[in-house]
Amino acid sequence: MLLLCLLAGAAVGSAAPEVAELAFVLGQVYLALINMVAIPLMVVATFFGLRQTLALPQPARRSFMIVVLAVGLVFASALLGTIFGYVTDPGSSLSVANRAYLGSVVLSSAAGNTELSLFDIDTQNTASAVHAWGTFLPDNFFKALALGQPLGILICAILFGLAFASMGKTRSNVLMGIFEAIYRTFETIISRVNLLIPVLVFGLAAHFAASADGQVLRSMSSFIATFVGLSLLLATFATVLVWRNSAAPLLTVLSCLKTPALISLTSASSTAGVPDTIRAMSAKLGYSRGIVELVVPAASIFVRAGSAVYFALLAVFVANIYGHALDGTGLMLICLGATMSAFASAGTSSFAVVASGSVVLSLLNLPVEAALALFLAIDLICEAPRNLLSTLCCCVLIVLVCQGLPSERTDAKQGDDVEVAAPVQFSFTRTSASLAVICCIVLASLIVVVGIGVGQRAGSPGVGRPSAALSGELLVDNPLNTK
Known part of the structure; x- marks a missing residue:
C-alpha cells in the first residue's frame, strides 16, 4: 500500500502540481501532530524509564554504559561514513556541465544575502556563549519546553527523574500511576496518528515530483547512491547484531522490527516509531522494559547515527566538487565534525538538519551555502535512510546495555501449554435484554420530567428571583430609581 501511495503521489505531482501542494499540506498536518506529542512523550518516558532503570542491578554502571555507547555509536557511524566516502569518492567524477550547473545553483541561492553586524564582536561572542549555555542547562524548565530545546529538556527531565526515583516507593506510587496513564496516552495518540502515514507518503511524493529539479538529482546521484547504499548496509549489520544477541530466530526478529522500520522509512519523523520500537524490543524480543523505555525516546532524538553518516558523506562530496584534497587531518576533522553535527541536529528535521x-x-x-542549496533539494530522499539507520542503532544500543538481564517476554516465562485466561463476556437473554431496554426508557423519561419540573420551578414568580411584572412595577413606582 505504501509503495502504491508513493507511485501514485509521484504521478499526481508530475501531472497536477496544485493537487500536490494540497496533499503536502495534509502530510505536514501529520508531522505537526507527531511533533506535538514527541517532546512530552520524551519527558514522561525519561521519568518512567529512569525509575525502572535505577531499580535494576548495577544501575550506575548501566547508566554510564548508555551514555558511553550512545556517543560511541554516533562516532563509529561518522567514522564509517568518512572511510566509505574516502573510498567511493562521491562527486569526484562529475562532468564539467554538471559541476557548472551545481555552481550556478549555489550562486543563485547565495545571491542577495548580505551579512550585517549589529553588535561588536565581543558582544556577539558573549551573547552566543550565554545562549549556548542556556541551551545546555536552562534556568527554566518550562521555557525550555516552550522553546523546544531538546537537549535542555532532556537534562531537566533527567534531573527531575532522578529526584522522582529517589522518593520512597509509597510516595511515588501515585505519581507512577499518573505518569503511566500519560505515557500510554501518548503512545495511543502516536499509534492512531500513524494511520495517516499513507497520506503523508502520497503528499511527500507528490510534492517532490512537482518541485524537484531533475538536473540537480542527476548531478548528485553519486552522493545519493553512496549514502543510501551505506545506510542500507549498516542497517543490515545492525539487524544481524540484534538477531545474534537475542534468543529469537531471524524471521521473528525481522517480523518484530518490520513495523518500526517501515514507520521510520515513511514517516519523515524520528519519533513516530517510538511506541512500536518499545513494543518490539520489550514485549516481543524480551529486553528490559525499563532500559527500553529510557533509551528509545532519548535515542530517537539524540542518537542520530544516520545523521552522522549523512554529514560525513556530505563533507566528502562538497570537498570533491570544490577540488579540496583530503588528507589524514582532513578526514579526522570530517569524522569529528560529523559527530558534533549529529548531536547539534538533535530534535530537528529537514532544513535544520542540513x-x-x-x-x-x-x-x-x-x-x-553548498550544503543549504544542494542538499535541501534531495533531503526528502535522504531523510528515510537517516531515520531507519538511527532507529536500528537505537535497537543495537538496547541490546548492548541489556546484556545479563533476564528476558521479559511472556512466552519466555510461560510454556505453550499454559492456558491463557479467556476474556470476560456478558450474555443476555431476550427477556433480560427487553427489561434492560425498558428500564433505560423509564429512566430517560424520569430525567426529562425532573428537568421540566426544575425549569418550571425556577421560572415561577417569587421563587429564586422576582418576576418580570413585579420588576416592572418597582421601576414605575420609583421614578428616582436610576438603576
Missing part, C-alpha cells in the same frame, strides 16, 4: 552540516564544512573552510 544547516547543521555547516559545522563540518566550517572545519574544512568549505562554503556553507
Whole structure:
C-alpha cells in the first residue's frame, strides 16, 4: 500500500502540481501532530524509564554504559561514513556541465544575502556563549519546553527523574500511576496518528515530483547512491547484531522490527516509531522494559547515527566538487565534525538538519551555502535512510546495555501449554435484554420530567428571583430609581 501511495503521489505531482501542494499540506498536518506529542512523550518516558532503570542491578554502571555507547555509536557511524566516502569518492567524477550547473545553483541561492553586524564582536561572542549555555542547562524548565530545546529538556527531565526515583516507593506510587496513564496516552495518540502515514507518503511524493529539479538529482546521484547504499548496509549489520544477541530466530526478529522500520522509512519523523520500537524490543524480543523505555525516546532524538553518516558523506562530496584534497587531518576533522553535527541536529528535521552540516564544512573552510542549496533539494530522499539507520542503532544500543538481564517476554516465562485466561463476556437473554431496554426508557423519561419540573420551578414568580411584572412595577413606582 505504501509503495502504491508513493507511485501514485509521484504521478499526481508530475501531472497536477496544485493537487500536490494540497496533499503536502495534509502530510505536514501529520508531522505537526507527531511533533506535538514527541517532546512530552520524551519527558514522561525519561521519568518512567529512569525509575525502572535505577531499580535494576548495577544501575550506575548501566547508566554510564548508555551514555558511553550512545556517543560511541554516533562516532563509529561518522567514522564509517568518512572511510566509505574516502573510498567511493562521491562527486569526484562529475562532468564539467554538471559541476557548472551545481555552481550556478549555489550562486543563485547565495545571491542577495548580505551579512550585517549589529553588535561588536565581543558582544556577539558573549551573547552566543550565554545562549549556548542556556541551551545546555536552562534556568527554566518550562521555557525550555516552550522553546523546544531538546537537549535542555532532556537534562531537566533527567534531573527531575532522578529526584522522582529517589522518593520512597509509597510516595511515588501515585505519581507512577499518573505518569503511566500519560505515557500510554501518548503512545495511543502516536499509534492512531500513524494511520495517516499513507497520506503523508502520497503528499511527500507528490510534492517532490512537482518541485524537484531533475538536473540537480542527476548531478548528485553519486552522493545519493553512496549514502543510501551505506545506510542500507549498516542497517543490515545492525539487524544481524540484534538477531545474534537475542534468543529469537531471524524471521521473528525481522517480523518484530518490520513495523518500526517501515514507520521510520515513511514517516519523515524520528519519533513516530517510538511506541512500536518499545513494543518490539520489550514485549516481543524480551529486553528490559525499563532500559527500553529510557533509551528509545532519548535515542530517537539524540542518537542520530544516520545523521552522522549523512554529514560525513556530505563533507566528502562538497570537498570533491570544490577540488579540496583530503588528507589524514582532513578526514579526522570530517569524522569529528560529523559527530558534533549529529548531536547539534538533535530534535530537528529537514532544513535544520542540513544547516547543521555547516559545522563540518566550517572545519574544512568549505562554503556553507553548498550544503543549504544542494542538499535541501534531495533531503526528502535522504531523510528515510537517516531515520531507519538511527532507529536500528537505537535497537543495537538496547541490546548492548541489556546484556545479563533476564528476558521479559511472556512466552519466555510461560510454556505453550499454559492456558491463557479467556476474556470476560456478558450474555443476555431476550427477556433480560427487553427489561434492560425498558428500564433505560423509564429512566430517560424520569430525567426529562425532573428537568421540566426544575425549569418550571425556577421560572415561577417569587421563587429564586422576582418576576418580570413585579420588576416592572418597582421601576414605575420609583421614578428616582436610576438603576
